[in-house]
Amino acid sequence: MNIEHDNIYPDCLSITRTVEVGGLTKSQLIQILQQHFILMNEYGERLFADDNFTTSAKAYRMETVELTVRNLGLTKGATTAQLFNKASQLGLGLCPLELAPYLRLEYLDQPEGNSGKSSQLHQAPYGSITIASEPLTEDENFPKGFYLRRINGVLWLRGYIADDQHVWEPDDHFIFCHQKKTLNK
Template sequence: MRFENDDKIYPYCPFITRIVEVGGLTKSQLIQKLQQYSILMNEYGEKLFADDKFTTSNKKSSLQTVELTVGNLGFPDGANTDRIFKRANELGLKLCPLELGPHLRMEYLDQLEGYSGNPLKQQQAPSGSITIASEILTEDDEFPKGFYLRRINGVLWLRGYCADHLHVWNPNDHFIFCEKTLQDK
């Protein structure tokens, strides 16, 4: 498959990989550990945790993650979530389990500051945030779609977000996907 500006499209673009261990903790244990790390959650993040569809794995495993921008997926003008997730899949990436969010937040403690001086724009990912691409639990537009990571005034956050199917992400918005393993292909 070929795209315009292939030299700037994953995997021929700048991206960040991390290996993150997930699993082995219940939701209440995860919340306890987040508190030990002084990580805050917004109301949407708490709502995700409280939902029965958000499950954790008893078994520990390691996931290889890839952080890149919407533009690096071949969308120089941005794209909606469906198109982003479909393109990532075409490029050999897959959605992350929802529980990756809290585990990654606890491992990624040196995230850069989220530009608190910039005014927050409605209906846009906050500056400096990283959205974790995960399976959407419900089509209800009022229910959070997943987690994103942010550092604001030195405080680490695990935040939930809402975005309907029409929301267009900016080309500079950062997402984290998992690499497909042999069994995924």
């Protein structure tokens, strides 16, 4: 899974996935994540516990696109608002928050995220993939969404905090959904 860094979406190499979403409650999702030995950090648990994080009773499929900030034409990085705006201009949409646990369950072969590179404070960890989604609240101290990571062989569904001024690096990976490409089951 190599992503080219020189071209802008849709004229870049990107990774598309079709993910089945919905049909389970939050407690059922947590149970399945645990059965697959997928861990969550405190921020991920806070997202799951929030009443504003809802799940769909009906299953549906979504087409997702994984690419880097650079692949959106943002070669110097961007704030979350700039990133989401540029993605929208290119025909990509935000994902429902509930996509993250389903995507984590689908993507069990994620490459190792440590690879000898140390993470920097206030930056997306090396090897992580952030799911682009609308935050549940404007509270700067509440998690904004989820990211996927494999650390020392362990799969994680982690929540993260980032304020409006946070600048994502050009090589940070994001997953967006195709606008108007929700597939009915």
